[in-house]
Amino acid sequence: MVVKGTPLTKDPELKKLGKAYDIYFNAADLKKIGEIRRDIFFFRKPFLKREEALQKHKKMIETLKPLYKNIVEARNTYAQHQGHYRNFLEFSLENNGLPPQNLARALKLLDSLIARIHQALPEPKNKGEFYSVLSTPDFIDELTDKRYSLPDYVIEKLENRIPKLKSLLPRIKFEDVDRNKGGFNEAVYDPKTETATIRTWASKDLQNAISMAHEVGHSVAYLGLAKRGLEPKDKPKYWHEQQAIRTELVFINSLPEKLRGAALGGILLQFTEALFEIETYTNPNQDFDMVYAQAFNRCYKDVKQDKNPFYVLMETNISRPCSSVLQGIIHAEELSRILK
Ligand SMILES: [Zn+2]
Secondary structure, three states, X not given: OOOOOOOHHHOHHHHHHHHHHHHHHHHOOHHHHHHHHXXXXXXXOOXXXXXXXXXXXXXXXHHHHHHHHHHHHHHHHHHHOOOOOOOHHHHHHHHOOOOHHHHHHHHHHHHHHHHHHHHHOOOOOOHHHHOOOOOOOOHHHHHOOOOOOOOHHHHHHHHOOOOOHHHHHHHEEEEEEOHHHOOOOEEEEEOOXXXXXXXXXXXXXXXXXXXXXXXXXXXXXXXXXXXXXXXXXXXXXXHHHHHHHHHHHHHHHOOOHHHHHHHHHHHXXXXXXXXXXXXXXXXXXXXXXXXXXXXXXHHOOOOOOOOOOHHHHOHHHHHOOOHHHHHHHHHHHXXXXXXX
């Protein structure tokens, strides 16, 4: 959020931040970054092929590393010029409406939560490969490639558990978007028609179903606000994400045991990204490859990495900084009530 009355183009710190972005995206734009990530990490890709892909992209990854750090530093400088913030993390959390003590509290909960999630995880077929630096530990993909009838499967599970959903359903529309063309998961409220539209990837797998449940949570919140004469922007992002994540967890909790475990496993990846961002924005003067490896080691008990440079391929960290932190904190808060 920008201080009111500050024209964007005249803010020198914002200009510097824009420049840091430009340099990064001139080296590789989001499309290219997505291609490289898929080329190395594509699910079910044989391991030798991953090594080959890594060799092919090694130079680019090395190029992106200092450019990524530049963006982090420029974001911090920008935040410091906006007031009392020490870094971009503090700036981002405050502007999203998150009380500062919630971060410290979530970090305290984290290790015991991770241990409890681990109790629910399915066992990977090949632990060595599954937890290698060359794979993204994806328990859902490991367990099932089942396709679902969506959105019906999600609606059916949520309808019985969220009583107000039924009456709102006629005002919620569902649309598919193409991930490979830059489409992302979202729910959008249109005040003219008083409807919410949910856009999710067309894959119809369990991951897609979880995203859909999350977006149903956003939609119910939008429609509830509208009923009270309010708009989405009247509530902070923290509140919105809370509504969405609560619905997402209602769905996850309704799944058969193994699938539920795999779905909870997905949250570990978000904790990893969150820890990485917390560490790097708080102290950019360290080896980011090491910080990323340590974040993985903390979230997955069978991961033992020394260095991991692949944060440069995480589109979310680049285009939506600290959103993993916000979501990670909410997941920690909500899971600490659910997981006993
Ligand atoms: Zn959301």
